[in-house]
Amino acid sequence: MKNKFDIIIKNAKIVDANTHLLSDDSVIIVDKGVIQKIGNKELLETSDATRIWDAESKLILPGFINTHCHLFQTFMRGLGKDLTFIKWMNNSVRLMMPNLDEEAIYLAAMVGCMESIKSGNTTLVDFMYAHVKPHYADYVLKAFDDCGIRGVLARGMTDVDRLPGSPVKPASYATAADSLAEVDRSRAMYKDHPRINFALAPSVIWGMTTDGLIEIAAYAGKNDMVVTMHILETVDDDQFSLEKYGKTTMRALEDVGILDTDFLGVHAIRVSEDDLSLFKKYRTRISYNPLANMILGSGVAPIVEFTKHEIKVSLGTDGAASNDSQNLIEVMKAGALLQKVHNHDSAALSAWEIFSMATDQGAECINMQDQIGAVSEGKKADLIAIDFKKSNTTPCYDPIASLVYSGNSENISMVMVEGEMIFDQGSFTRFNESEILRKAQQKAKEIYQSSMG
Ligand SMILES: [Zn+2]
Known part of the structure; x- marks a missing residue:
């Protein structure tokens, strides 16, 4: 009988500022908004989840x-x-x-x-x-x-x-x-x-x-x-x-x-x-x-x-x-x-x-070090996935040097907050992006025009 969780991220390269590279094929178990466990592939034998997300060796960082x-x-x-x-x-x-x-x-x-x-x-x-x-x-x-x-x-x-x-x-x-x-x-x-x-x-x-x-x-x-x-x-x-x-x-x-x-x-x-x-x-x-x-x-x-x-x-x-x-x-x-x-x-x-x-x-x-800022057990599941298989970050030797000096939004493939994927493969999961942008453009134009008298 496997334990059931909300999300399992598999095949992750985990990096944070304290641990540097944790391992190449880690498994992260997320439940109730929190990182419950981080381990290796063997965790998959005892755990199941509503959603299994394959990081395909993407870099997983704290948001x-x-x-x-x-x-x-x-x-x-x-x-x-x-x-x-x-x-x-x-x-x-x-x-x-x-x-x-x-x-x-x-x-x-x-x-x-x-x-x-x-x-x-x-x-x-x-x-x-x-x-x-x-x-x-x-x-x-x-x-x-x-x-x-x-x-x-x-x-x-x-x-x-x-x-x-x-x-x-x-x-x-x-x-x-x-x-x-x-x-x-x-x-x-x-x-x-x-x-x-x-x-x-x-x-x-x-x-x-x-x-x-x-x-x-x-x-x-x-x-x-x-x-x-x-x-x-x-x-x-x-x-x-x-x-x-x-x-x-x-x-x-x-x-x-x-x-x-x-x-x-x-x-x-x-x-x-x-x-x-x-x-x-x-x-x-x-x-x-x-x-x-x-x-x-x-x-x-x-x-x-x-x-x-x-x-x-x-x-x-x-x-x-x-x-x-x-x-x-x-x-x-x-x-x-x-x-x-x-x-x-x-x-x-x-x-x-x-x-x-x-x-x-x-x-x-901001006094939230007990909750966020690192990929570690017990912290909030506020995680991002970085995809380096893009022209701006190929080849990649030091992932953090690549992120800081060559990275851009194109490399962000997933964003999770409180254990919920709010952005996945180029799309927001909670709302229609173009709809909000259209309304914002129209509203901003109206306000600008009235401000200019
Ligand atoms: Zn200011």
């Missing part, structure tokens, strides 16, 4: 983790390119954001998730801006639920009544207490959902009051939640903090207790020795977004320095308004190359190191 994006910006990809920062803002995000509605948020999130899944992403942290209407986040959550990806909704917050240099109240202003009440409501809606988690996302130091940050730190501590924030992307953060608080951004965040939380700083480009010492002291985690940093000309985050000090680094695409793509394979390549250029050293950051940032370090950065 990639994108720790920073803004899904609503999918509708703004390609806008405002090659302009200075403020002109880019005015021609993309600020132009269209006021005209987005529930359907637009949903379709933008669906398209962003689809592109992510196709490039091997199984977990996405959506830093949802504080929006004109607080319930807009519900439509990102609905997209997470519908498309099958693992989603972390990081609730954006802005509680200052004037952004620096602006004469008017921000359209998305809300007190921290009101925003946290919204977080309570969303968490209750998705309580016990196996794929949806929450984080807190105070926008940026100049978008928050000290009282608001103190409230957020307290809420995060009480509810064991990650806090993520844009930090030190440009010199503006420290200029503002020095003027307002008489201290740097990191020292100001230390004072209000934000650094005591599970803190994920996004960008971290203009980093001083003192900032670095605080990152170490508080085990601050970093989201490295090289493509967005290049497109906006923001600079290069000192990633090699971070890894030397054992600071955990993950990868982010950032929003499509600044990066234009949600593809984490591109981010891996650009992220490794940028460090080589910046350090004048071709060995500055290896393919294996950046792969670790997309997987196990990504999981640590």
